[in-house]
Each structure stands twice: as structure tokens, then as C-alpha cells.
Amino acid sequence: xxxxxxxxxxxxxxxxxxxxxxxxxxxxxxxxxxxxxxxxxxxxxxxxxxxxxxxxxxxxxxxxxxxxxxxxxxxxxxxxxxxxxxxxxxxxxxxxxxxxxxxxxxxxxxxxxxxxxxxxxxxxxxxxxxxxxxxxxxxxxxxxxxxxxxxxxxxxxxxxxxxxxxxxxxxxxxxxxxxxxxxxxxxxxxxxxxxxxxxxxxxxxxxxxxxxxxxxxxxxxxxxxxxxxxxxxxxxxxxxxxxxxxxxxxxxxxxxxxxxxxxxxxxxxxxxxxxxxxxxxxxxxxxxxxxxxxxxxxxxxxxxxxxxxxxxxxxxxxxxxxxxxxxxxxxxxxxxxxxxxxxxxxxxxxxxxxxxxxxxxxxxx
Amino acid sequence: xxxxxxxxxxxxxxxxxxxxxxxxxxxxxxxxxxxxxxxxxxxxxxxxxxxxxxxxxxxxxxxxxxxxxxxxxxxxxxxxxxxxxxxxxxxxxxxxxxxxxxxxxxxxxxxxxxxxxxxxxxxxxxxxxxxxxxxxxxxxxxxxxxxxxxxxxxxxxxxxxxxxxxxxxxxxxxxxxxxxxxxxxxxxxxxxxxxxxxxxxxxxxxxxxxxxxxxxxxxxxxxxxxxxxxxxxxxxxxxxxxxxxxxxxxxxxxxxxxxxxxxxxxxxxxxxxxxxxxxxxxxxxxxxx
Numbered sequence: 001x002x003x004x005x006x007x008x009x010x011x012x013x014x015x016x017x018x019x020x021x022x023x024x025x026x027x028x029x030x031x032x033x034x035x036x037x038x039x040x041x042x043x044x045x046x047x048x049x050x051x052x053x054x055x056x057x058x059x060x061x062x063x064x065x066x067x068x069x070x071x072x073x074x075x076x077x078x079x080x081x082x083x084x085x086x087x088x089x090x091x092x093x094x095x096x097x098x099x100x101x102x103x104x105x106x107x108x109x110x111x112x113x114x115x116x117x118x119x120x121x122x123x124x125x126x127x128x129x130x131x132x133x134x135x136x137x138x139x140x141x142x143x144x145x146x147x148x149x150x151x152x153x154x155x156x157x158x159x160x161x162x163x164x165x166x167x168x169x170x171x172x173x174x175x176x177x178x179x180x181x182x183x184x185x186x187x188x189x190x191x192x193x194x195x196x197x198x199x200x201x202x203x204x205x206x207x208x209x210x211x212x213x214x215x216x217x218x219x220x221x222x223x224x225x226x227x228x229x230x231x232x233x234x235x236x237x238x239x240x241x242x243x244x245x246x247x248x249x250x251x252x253x254x255x256x257x258x259x260x261x262x263x264x265x266x267x268x269x270x271x272x273x274x275x276x277x278x279x280x281x282x283x284x285x286x287x288x289x290x291x292x293x294x295x296x297x298x299x300x301x302x303x304x305x306x307x308x309x310x311x312x313x314x315x316x317x318x319x320x321x322x323x324x325x326x327x328x329x330x331x332x333x334x335x336x337x338x339x340x341x342x343x344x345x346x347x348x349x350x351x352x353x354x355x356x357x358x359x360x361x362x363x364x365x
Numbered sequence: 366x367x368x369x370x371x372x373x374x375x376x377x378x379x380x381x382x383x384x385x386x387x388x389x390x391x392x393x394x395x396x397x398x399x400x401x402x403x404x405x406x407x408x409x410x411x412x413x414x415x416x417x418x419x420x421x422x423x424x425x426x427x428x429x430x431x432x433x434x435x436x437x438x439x440x441x442x443x444x445x446x447x448x449x450x451x452x453x454x455x456x457x458x459x460x461x462x463x464x465x466x467x468x469x470x471x472x473x474x475x476x477x478x479x480x481x482x483x484x485x486x487x488x489x490x491x492x493x494x495x496x497x498x499x500x501x502x503x504x505x506x507x508x509x510x511x512x513x514x515x516x517x518x519x520x521x522x523x524x525x526x527x528x529x530x531x532x533x534x535x536x537x538x539x540x541x542x543x544x545x546x547x548x549x550x551x552x553x554x555x556x557x558x559x560x561x562x563x564x565x566x567x568x569x570x571x572x573x574x575x576x577x578x579x580x581x582x583x584x585x586x587x588x589x590x591x592x593x594x595x596x597x598x599x600x601x602x603x604x605x606x607x608x609x610x611x612x613x614x615x616x617x618x619x620x621x622x623x624x625x626x627x628x629x630x631x632x633x634x635x636x637x638x639x640x641x642x643x644x645x646x647x648x649x650x651x652x653x654x
Contacts, residue, residue, distance in 0.1 A: 058548050079554040087545035093563045104563075108554035152553060 002068040002082065002160035002193065004032040004055065009064035011050055017062075024050050026218045027063065032195070032210075034069075034160075037187055039208035040197045043240070047217040048197045052163050055195065056085045068160065084153020085163040089170060090145035094138040098129055101137045102151045109156075123155045126186065143175045147182075154186070161193035168203065180207060201241050213237050229291070235361045238289050244321075247295065248358070249288045249329040253279075258288065261327015265304040268352050274365035275357060287358040294354035295333035297322065298347040305347040310340050324348060398624035416625035426626065428601065429609040433585060436520065436605060440584040441577060443524055448531025448576065449569070452539055453561070455532075466536070469529045477526075481593025484522045488594075509595060512602030519591050519603050526590075527580060534576045538569035574645045578638055585634055606630055 010017075011025040020026055025047045032038055040048040053059040055066060057078035065074045073081050093101050102120045111119075124130050127147045132140060137148055146167060153162050168176045180203070187194055198204050204211050205225040212222045213236070220234035221227075232238040232246060239245030252259040256272045267275070275286060298305050308324035308331065320338050324331040326348060339346050357365045399416055403409045420426060451469070456462045475483070488508050490496040499506040508515040542564065550560050588607035591597055597604035597612075604612075610630065614623035 053548075056548075056552065058551065078548070078551045083552065085548065085552050087549060089543065089545060091545050091549040094567045095563060104555070105553040108556070108559065149549070152549075 003034045003070075004161065004193065004195075005065075005067040005070070006030045006032075006055075007065045007067065009054065009061055009066065011047075011054060011059065011061045011063070015062075020217075023217050025054070025061070026216075028219050030212075030219065030222070032193065035191045035193055036210060037194045037208045038196065039204035039211045040195065040214060041199070041201060041204040041211050041240075042214035043199055046214045048214050049165055050217075051214070052085070052165055052195065052197050055161075056083045056163050057081050058085075082156070082158045082160045083163060084150075084156065084159045084161075085165065086146070086149045086153065086167045088166045090142060090149045092137040092145050092148050094136075096137055097133065098124070098135055098137050098140070098148060099133040101148050102129075102133075102155050105152050105156055119155050119157070123151050126154070126189070127151050127182070143171050143179055146171060146179065150183075150186075154190070159192065161195060164194065164196040164198075166198055167196075168198075183207070201243075205241075213240065215240070231363075232289065232356070233363045235287060235289065235358050238356075238358075242291060242293075244292055244332045246289045246291050247329075247331050249290075249326065249331065251286055251288045252284050253286050253357075254284050258286075260288065260306060260329065263306050263327075265306070271352075271357055271365040275359070278359050278364065282359045285359075286364070288350070289356040289358055289363075290350050290354060292321075292332040292334045294351055295331060295335075296349040296351065297324075297333060297335055297339040298349055299339075301347045302349065305349045308346055308348050310342050310344050310346055312342055313338050313340070395624045395627050398620050399628055402621055412621070416621040417629070420622045420626045420629065423622075425601070425604075426609060429604050429606050432516075432603075433605045436516075436587070437581055437584045439520055440523055440527075440580055443520075444528045444531050444580055445573065445577060447524070448528050449535045449573070451528070451532045452535035453565070455536055457540065466533070469532050471529075472526050473529050473533075475526070477589035478593050480522060480526050481590040484518060484525075484590070485594050488518050510599060512599055515591075515595050515599055515602050519587075519594060522590050522594070523584060523587065527583065531576045531580065534572040535569055538572035539565060542568045570645070570648070574642065577641055577645065581637060581641060582634060585637070 007029055008027055009025070009029070010023055010027040012023045014022060017023050040051060042048050050059060054061045057073070057076055057080075061074065065072055067073065068081065078085075093104060096104065099120055102123060103116045106116045106119060120133070121130070124133050127150065129144065129147060129151065132144065137145065140148070150162070150167075153159055168179060171179060183194070184207070186192070194208075196204070196207055198207075205228075210222060210224060211228055213220050213228065213234075215236045221232065221237045223231070228237055228241050232241065235246075235248055238248060249260055253267065253272075253275050256267055256269075257264045258267050278286075301307065306326055308326040311323040311325055311330070312321075313323075314321045315338070320335045322333045322335050322339055324333065324346060331348060333348070356363055400411060400413060401409045402412045402415075455465045455469070472480075487493045488496040488506075490500045490507055496506055496508075505511075506514050508518045546564050546568075547560065550564060555563070586607055587605055588611070591603035591605060591608065595603055597608040610623060610626055613619050613626060
């Protein structure tokens with residue numbers, strides 16, 4: 001069991017980084033609690049695998065420290081850390097049986113054969129591999145192989161955290177669901193810390209208690225699924241999470257009023273208080289963020305509503321997915337009923353409590 | 366309704382004709398020679414298995430065959446492990462990898478008879494660097510006089526010429542192993558030997574099988590190098606099967622026995638390749654315990 005702390009951690013593949021773009025991983029300080037299930041979510045190339053490899057010790061960070069339970073492990077090799085890692089493609093030792101595969105980490109650590117047998121049989125039963133223990137690992141299906149990869153981590157009783165690097169990429173959709181449930185069960189049973197790298201938001205949000213969203217080598221927000229959905233602190237979180245992502249509309253703010261496409265509406269007092277000090281640096285520009293789920297469409301103009309043109313209206317069975325032209329912006333909305341044919345006028349209303357404001361990509365209010 | 370006829374045969378006719386002219390007809394010519402005593406173009410006698418029987422009783426053949434087997438075995442035992450070792454030691458990427466590959470591959474570009482000539486001069490005790498150096502070190506070395514020296518020289522020559530092929534194949538096999546295997550092995554606490562034994566060797570199995578088959582077939586048919594070096598001597602120390610065959614067919618013009626032996630030679634190579642292939646396929650598959 002271990003609490004993982006990252007102190008001023010950063011990594012650059014080139015020496016002497018100066019500008020932020022030189023970093024594969026920009027400086028970050030974070031603490032991950034013992035026994036938590038965390039997901040690192042971000043697009044390809046955002047540095048999440050680099051971060052994972054630094055924690056497991058496969059990559060040595062160029063800056064900062066990694067601490068397990070307060071103990072500095074930055075300079076320790078992977079085999080000396082109590083960490084297991086599961087990779088994107090199942091790694092199995094082809095010539096060995098399933099039993100020997102699972103026993104391999106223990107044999108390397110000089111365990112007695114009787115203790116190995118007991119431990120491997122226990123883990124094999126937990127992963128539902130008991131019937132295959134005597135079979136050659138290379139003949140099994142991909143999901144069974146991925147379970148073996150996981151099992152080689154779980155057999156070691158000293159393992160404090162299991163790291164997953166997009167482990168379900170090569171698994172069939174219906175097996176994905178079973179494996180993810182298995183992972184959840186193991187998490188509850190063994191109380192291990194799990195860190196799970198993925199670019200799939202559904203996978204991250206259903207698996208983890210806390211999701212760490214990364215982009216361009218930077219952690220932009222850490223939070224629960226609900227936090228990330230309702231309170232995105234960064235525009236990237238807004239449009240990366242959700243399907244479709246958050247609408248982000250360029251707007252002007254001045255004198256307590258917001259303007260989009262020449263139409264103005266009053267800002268709530270608290271929002272204006274937050275935006276006013278930034279007037280100089282932002283030049284009166286901000287971005288308004290609203291989830292498609294919260295956009296309201298009115299049949300007639302109302303106080304604070306904005307006129308828009310319907311571009312498309314698709315019936316998705318459970319709801320309508322509508323797209324509107326609002327000034328220079330496109331606005332997506334999920335509506336309970338059709339608001340009219342493409343080309344028709346509509347009035348959009350953004351509920352103030354669901355509307356967020358961003359300056360320089362960061363949430364202000 | 367389906368129609369059943371033999372029209373499909375017409376579609377494979379071009380292939381049959383090509384194979385007939387390139388392989389079957391020449392082979393049948395050999396078969397033809399091997400069962401007849403051709404005295405003149407107009408006079409030939411069917412002798413049945415007579416040539417086969419006489420060739421099988423030939424003690425020169427027995428000598429050549431056993432020399433050949435020992436030679437091919439030595440080639441495999443030296444070149445395969447050596448090739449794998451060199452491939453493991455080579456850099457994985459960057460300009461060093463390219464440089465190493467070019468240097469390693471150079472011997473492969475040299476024609477057989479040139480290789481023979483190079484070593485023939487290189488090994489001479491009067492003007493050859495190698496031969497002179499060995500003799501100067503106090504070891505008597507003379508490939509024209511000593512059977513063992515000649516035999517070892519041919520072996521070293523073959524190792525120098527063909528180990529690079531094994532290196533290239535093994536190197537290609539090693540480079541195709543994903544990084545995740547090495548990373549997982551580190552996390553599992555595997556030793557360097559365990560990484561080789563359980564990851565690298567199994568992943569190289571297919572390319573090594575090709576290497577073993579190629580090196581076996583080539584070494585079993587070796588002709589040019591011993592021919593250039595000593596012409597099969599001293600005595601018949603480096604007379605391998607090909608030399609024996611050439612002596613029979615071209616030297617003594619015994620076409621019947623030569624043809625009979627060609628067929629036996631062909632079958633021996635086929636048999637060995639089949640056995641090696643089956644054995645290596647089995648290796649590392651099938652359940653244990």
C-alpha cells in the first residue's frame with residue numbers, strides 16, 4: 001500500500017528545457033491517496049504514458065522527486081519499487097504455461113516453490129484462470145493474456161500500486177466490460193492503488209474515483225466524473241469530456257454585460273466581479289462555456305435569449321441533437337423535442353447557473 | 366446448379382509447363398541417366414538399381430558424407446550461437462546501428478571464389494598475413510600439407526563468410542520485439558539471462574529456423590571454397606559431397622553413378638531439412654507437465 005506523491009515533477013527528453021514546449025511533462029505537484037482508483041485521461045501524446053513510466057521507474061524524470069509513502073524512490077529501478085504495470089498489448093512469456101507466467105516474478109525474487117504454488121493458485125482463482133494454469137499461455141485469447149499480465153503484478157504481495165497503460169485497447173467491447181468489472185472487484189478486494197491511463201473518457205469516468213485530465217504535458221484538472229462534467233476548470237476539459245463536448249463561444253464582456261454576435265445580455269453579479277479585474281489583460285474578451293445538455297431552446301424571444309438559426313436537427317431516439325448558428329459560433333444542444341426544421345429561427349437561453357466563463361483557457365467564473 | 370468438369374486444369378497449365386521445364390524435366394533426365402548405362406548415343410542398356418548399389422558401396426562416398434556431416438554440424442554449432450551473440454551486442458538504433466549493419470554485411474557481398482582466393486593467400490605461410498603470423502607464433506600451420514589445417518581453414522572461411530547472414534536474421538528478429546516485453550521483464554525482476562531465455566530466444570525462433578535451414582543447405586552444398594583453397598586436398602581431407610560428385614561426373618565421366626548419387630544427395634538434403642524444420646517447429650510448443 002502506498003501513497004504516491006509527485007513533487008515538482010517534470011520531464012524533458014532534451015537537456016536544459018527553457019520554454020514549456022520543451023517539456024514532455026510540465027512541472028506538477030500531486031498526491032495520490034493509498035487505495036484510490038485514478039485515471040489519467042488525455043489525447044495521444046499528452047504525456048500520460050511518460051508520467052506512468054516515471055511512476056513505475058521505467059523513465060527517470062529530469063526534474064523533481066517521486067515519493068512512495070514519503071520514501072524517495074526517484075532513483076530506484078522498477079524491480080526495486082513495489083509497482084506492477086500492465087501494458088497496452090498483453091505481455092506474456094510464450095514458452096511458459098500460465099502457471100509459470102504467474103510464478104515468474106516470484107521465482108525471480110527467490111521464493112520457495114510451495115509458497116509460489118499457493119500464491120499463484122490464489123491469484124489464478126481470483127482472475128478466473130484456474131482451469132488454464134497448466135496450459136501454454138501463448139494459446140489463450142487476448143483477454144486471458146491480458147489477465148495473465150495483470151496476474152503477474154498481483155501475485156507479488158508487496159505490490160502497492162498497479163499501473164495500466166491503455167490495457168483494454170485490443171480487447172473486444174463485450175469482454176472489455178467484463179474485464180473492467182473484474183478490475184473493480186480486485187480493487188475492492190485487495191485495496192490496491194490503481195492508476196489507469198486511457199484516452200477513452202467513458203473508460204476513465206466509469207473506472208476511476210478521480211480522473212486526472214492531461215493535455216500537452218500538463219495536468220489541467222483532477223476531479224470526479226461529476227466535477228469534470230459540471231465544473232470544467234479548463235476549456236480543454238470542457239470540450240474533451242462529454243459527447244459532444246462543451247460549447248465554447250467567444251464573447252465580449254463589458255459593464256456587467258456579455259455580448260455574443262452583437263446581442264447582449266446581463267452577467268450575474270458574481271460573474272462580473274470575477275471578470276472585471278481581468279478586463280485589462282483580456283481586452284474584454286472571454287469565452288462562454290455551456291454543455292449541450294443545458295442549452296435551452298425557446299419558441300419565442302424572452303429576456304436574455306439569443307436569436308440563432310437551426311443548422312441541423314437529428315433524431316437520436318432518446319433525444320434530438322441540434323446544431324445552431326449563433327453569430328460566428330456554432331452551438332450544439334441536446335433537446336427533448338425537435339425545435340424546427342433547418343433554416344428556421346430559434347431562441348437560445350443559457351441558464352446562468354450552468355454557464356461558465358473562461359479567460360486564457362482557465363475558468364474564471 | 367453446379368457444373369463439374371476439368372476446366373480448372375487449364376488454368377494451372379502455365380504453372381505446370383513452367384515447373385516442368387525448370388524442375389521436373391531436368392530431374393527426370395537425371396533419373397534417366399541413373400538407371401541406364403549409356404555407352405554411345407545409340408547404345409544404352411537399362412541397368413535398374415545397379416548404379417545406386419555401386420554408389421552406396423563406394424567407400425569414397427562414405428568418407429565424403431561423414432566429412433560433410435561433421436562440417437555442416439560444426440557450421441551450425443558455431444555460426445548460430447555466434448550470430449545470435451553478435452546480434453545481441455549490436456546497437457539497436459542510430460548511426461552506430463547502420464554502421465554496424467554495413468560492416469557486418471560486407472562479407473556477404475563477396476563472391477564464393479573470391480572468398481576462397483582471399484583465404485588461400487591470407488593463409489599462406491610465406492606471403493599470407495594469417496599463415497605467417499600463426500607460424501611466427503610458434504604454431505605449425507600449413508593448409509596444403511596438414512589435413513586438419515585445411516579443414517579448419519575451410520571452416521573458418523565459411524564462418525567468416527556466412528555468420529553475417531545469421532547476424533542479420535537474428536538482428537531483425539530482435540528488433541521486432543516490442544519494448545513492453547523488456548519493460549515488463551524489468552518489473553518482474555527478470556535477470557539478463559531470463560530475458561534472453563524467455564523473451565528474446567522464443568521471439569527469434571522463426572528467424573533462427575530460417576537461419577538454420579539456410580546455413581545447413583548451403584554448407585551441405587559447399588564446393589567453391591575448398592576447390593579454390595586446395596582442390597579438395599590434401600589427400601581428400603576437404604573433399605565434400607559436391608567435390609565427390611564433380612569428380613565422378615566431370616572428372617571420370619561416370620554419368621550413371623553420378624546421376625544416381627545426385628538423386629541420393631537431393632534426398633539427403635530434403636530429409637535433413639524436413640527433420641530440422643519439424644524439430645524446430647515442435648521446440649517451444651505443446652503443453653508441458
